[in-house]
Amino acid sequence: MTKPRQWIERTIEVGLFLSALLSVLVTLGIVGVLLFETVGFFKTVPLLDFLTDTEWTPLFSEKHYGILPLFSGTFLTTSIAMAVALPVGLISAIYLSEYASRRVRTILKPILEILAAIPTVVYGYFALIFVTPLLQKVIPGLSGFNALSPGIVMGIMIVPIVSSLSEDAMHAVPAGLKEGGYALGSTRLQVATQVVLPAAFSGVVSSFILGISRAVGETMIVAIAAGLQPRLTLNPLVPIETVTAYIVQVSMGDTPTGTIEYQTIFAAGMSLFLLTFVLNIVSYLLRKRFREVYD
Amino acid sequence: MQNRQAMRTRKWNQWRDRLFSLLGLSVTTLGVVVLLALLVDVFMDGFARLDFDFLTHFPSRRPERAGIYAAWVGTLWIAVLTAAMAFPIGVAAATYLEEYARKNWLTDLIEINIANLAGVPSIIYGLLGLGIFVRWMDLERSILAGGMTLALLVLPIVILSSRESLRTVPSSIREASYALGASKWQTIRNQVLPAAMPGILTGAILAISRALGETAPLITIGALTYVAFLPKNPIGSEFPFFNLDGLMDPFSVLPIQIFNWVSRPQKGFAINAAAAIIVLLFITFVMNGIAVYLRHRSQKKVRW
Structure with missing residues (x-):
């Protein structure tokens, strides 16, 4: 190779490497920004108060900084969402991978994927304007803003994540294992639950965890339909507020830099980031494991 | 028995x-x-609310006079900006990881990092944009800050899908190119990237479509809910025929307009929100349709 050619090759490789490295800088940036403001926050608010105080009222005159009410809101909506997404996603995955004919698959799968492509603000509208009034006909005590309706809608949104990743994992199970089951006279259900599901277990669990991570980080559905009222409760029928919705609520107002209100959203964001970080890494490692076993 | x-x-x-x-x-x-x-x-x-006036009016306090002009123009700006930043960087990063990277701890770190970034809640990217672009770089609540924030948000998705697509190009193509005396970069530029391009584009379009539906990160960096003007027109009549002053203007986008209308108690605004949702869903479905079509066509055309 000629000298200039070599030089070009080298420059391009370095340029491409820097692009790849940018993603690491993004993570560092996120951690840096969150850490910087969170440290400022904890100069005013003791960590113990943050973790144990049962009220969250930074925007009122009598201020309390207990993250628990926001966490209980996130926990509540996430639980409801997973109660929908888990069974529906898993059953869909088993149905699509073991039962459905080619034709049914090619119709149903893309429609499920559309569910994942719809902007979350649209789901928020749907939860508030359609699902809540519908539920109120069945549950008389249901408030206009509540955890139940956005939770259910969020669950539907997460179904494609759970089902498509679980299905991938089931698909990776070697045909020989399944055929062994059929050769012993098993039904499709027996093969699915006793051969495929155990073999694809780590992949399926990984999809659940990813689903939970999505639900924890979901913002607009709960910001629109759950009520923006921090409340330490597990009652799904009353207005609540999640960690994410709080960040939106503060951002909607005009909060000056450096104030404690401004810092609260970073402290809330830090908690959120740490939580989803653990979930994402566990899910990633599990996924990697099922790939290694059967590839 | x-x-x-x-x-x-x-x-x-x-x-x-x-x-x-x-x-x-x-x-x-x-x-x-x-x-x-x-x-x-x-x-x-x-x-029933959807008509020409709805598309060409600015927001208003009276629901029947309000429109989504500023919102859809803002969405268009954001789409172009996000694509212009996320696409080249994402494809470059994917090319490095698939074609150049050796198996070592740094590569492992970059990979696990990208997998994690793809799962970071979008609102966290909003806080990143607020801390770095809006405050530290002093870009204020500008379109540029919004576009950069969303570009970072979709970057992991672009990288992951581009890698997937690069992986489907068989190594025989590369070897044939090397055999003809092409260098590594010549091989990638002339053979590998063109072969992988339909898949890369499919992923990129889906990523942009996702960015256009994002609300939370843009609210966090301070996009406005009431904008009664357009950013400066980028196409000028005098030389050099374009100007980028509009990049520093405040902006709104469709999802934020929808959020604002949904949050109001009056029935008229809920109707406006529904009409704006139809426009947003139309854009989302068209982009997804193009992506699916591209994927379908490339699968039919090339069979190695």
């Missing part, structure tokens, strides 16, 4: 099998039912 027992167990198993088949079909169709309910609901609420 034992035979009859076995027969009964078998019957029972087959019956359960069929029952599950039915359950599976109905549960899987549940998604379709919800999707239909959502679309019907939105169309019944908003379709």
